[in-house]
Amino acid sequence: MVITNICGNLSDPAFRGKRVDALWLDDVEAQKRILRKNTEGGRDIALRLEAGAQLRGLRDGDVLAEDAGTVVAVRLLPVPALLVRTAAAAEIARFCYEIGNRHAPLYAPDGTFSCFAVRYDASLEQLIRQLGLAHEKKDMVLSRVDQLKLLSPHHHHHQNGDA
CATH class of the missing domain: 3.30.70.790 (UreE, C-terminal domain)
Structure with missing residues (x-):
């Protein structure tokens, strides 16, 4: 799955109650424009963020994709x-x-x-x-x-x- 934009954040009401498939990133990975990594549930994610999304950077709880009641969301590692x-x-x-x-x-x-x-x-x-x-x-x-x-x-x- 290729991700180019951020859909929202887990704090948004639209995503409450949905199952979360976490994409665990450290602070360095969260600032990359291009990255390939698997989610906790095993989904292959390829990040190729557009300029605006890359400038903003990825934040804890950012939703990258949604399908069938599950959202792929960024979780930042300590x-x-x-x-x-x-x-x-x-x-x-x-x-x-x-x-x-x-x-x-x-x-x-x-x-x-x-x-x-x-x-x-x-x-x-x-x-x-x-x-x-x-x-x-x-x-x-x-x-x-x-x-x-x-x-x-x-x-x-x-x-x-x-x-």
Whole structure:
């Protein structure tokens, strides 16, 4: 089955009560435009997401297909992560700078910007220790919804097609 778009989310009323055939993905797989994988029920799924769907990314509970009372839905796997908590602006700035230099995706899972997560890596854990930041290693879902993005200063946005 080739999937090009997202049909909705399990939280939508239209999908309540339907049987779910889960497509288990980690955070890296959930950001790919092209992927081939089997669902929990054994369905062969080929993802070839259109630009808009790929830009949005796959989120936990996204419905990819529906047939005969069953929906194929994305379920995100927890992965080892480092969770850093700090409210000190200088610590946040230094931490974000160092993570950005390593081009590691950074997440704000609680939306408060006093708690950050990165996928576990021994060198990142060593860096966090060197920075003197309180942290813990924890298995958690890293969702693209919580991923922080920075636009390049060379990236321009125009409204109404103006150049």
